[in-house]
Amino acid sequence: MPDWITQFPGLSRLEPAVRDALTRKSAVIAVPKGTVIFGPGKSPENLLLLLEGRVRVQQVSEGGREIVLYRVEAGQSCVLTTACLLAHEDYSAQGIAETDVRAVAIPRAVFDELVSQSVAFRNFIFTAYSRRITDLFQVIEDIAFQRVDIRLAQKLIDLERGARQIKATHQQMAAELGTAREVVSRQLGEFQRRGWIRQSRGTIDLVDIAGLERLAALDAG
Amino acid sequence: MPDWITQFPGLSRLEPAVRDALTRKSAVIAVPKGTVIFGPGKSPENLLLLLEGRVRVQQVSEGGREIVLYRVEAGQSCVLTTACLLAHEDYSAQGIAETDVRAVAIPRAVFDELVSQSVAFRNFIFTAYSRRITDLFQVIEDIAFQRVDIRLAQKLIDLERGARQIKATHQQMAAELGTAREVVSRQLGEFQRRGWIRQSRGTIDLVDIAGLERLAALDAG
DNA sequence: GCCGTTCAGTGACGATGTCACCAAGTGGAA
């Protein structure tokens, strides 16, 4: 039983008894890349705390269009799961493992017990909750008021994780921004013409990140 | 001390001791129409449960543009307040009393106590929480993928509360949808030409709601 | 009535979304 709790700063102040119960009654699970962890209409059975990997949460509309809402990274819990667990409701969006994922699975009953017994656990859960709501507000503001070229530049910088390269099709980038593929194609074409990126099928190389950053910094100007 | 608890279906199953503590330690307050109840950067002191009236929660961008996120009606609690209370963070949006409001104010300390002691109270709070997240997802999907004429028709139907009339400027309707005033002016002009509405300064009369509903029903077609 | 302010209407144009279609790249099957 590894002491994974140290990986979650918010859980370091957990009361010893609660901490013990948490490690005893939860399991560490592995989920392969690409797995649909939850989807609309499904009922959540466990709260997941991510140890390794990344989960993408997205909304899928009737017309088949997709938009990425947020990502859950290592050290975080999934807010949507929390909401559904607490309200005893089904999921309204979809969660997909973007990488291989290792996570702590806390069964619903144990979660209820921890929430009621531990102030520290509640703080951990609901701090994440609040941040996520703020994130969603930001997503709404961006979609409503921000130009796509600026948002695309920001997203490229955001998705580049030191690799200076992004593995994604134009269609996937469109889903990130909630726009159409053609728009992404044209904007990336423009970025390439300016020498900021180089494209090949399925990958985008960031050549001049500073250039992208200048555009991204224009923000709500 | 009136027994306002009966106005909240979710609180009817409250444990007697908890119920007693709640009525003793909270106060009923009155807030006049137009009051800014909370705003960005403010720290929440009380959780409000609305007895009467309506609160509008909206995001205000740097450029001064506004977008309505959701409304809190009688019988509901404000999710954003809950989030901020639990996470000990400041507000990221703005709440305005759209009507005169009567509400139960639960101090932060009492809220923490109730959340930890009562399963029923937690369910009450977090069911609202989950619904609101789902609402926000819907707002995102609408802004990203839905045509404005359809959204405007839906909003007109939504805001008409039996009065067959809406008191709002074009600017305010634009904020409801996160679009520009000019767009609303043109769409409402088109609606009027079709005989669905009649306009005068500051008010919109819904003449043919069935017509609006036909348009609104097109949805993600 | 006068006047400043708010509200609504409009044309022009740029930005974005939609549709239709084509070309190139990719990988599996014959």
Add this chain to the structure above:
DNA sequence: TTCCACTTGGTGACATCGTCACTGAACGGC
């Protein structure tokens, strides 16, 4: 290997939406 189906990306035409500049009407205080 060649062939073929599928995925990915590129592009023009057009519709919708957002922005800008400006106008005039309606309203409220004086």
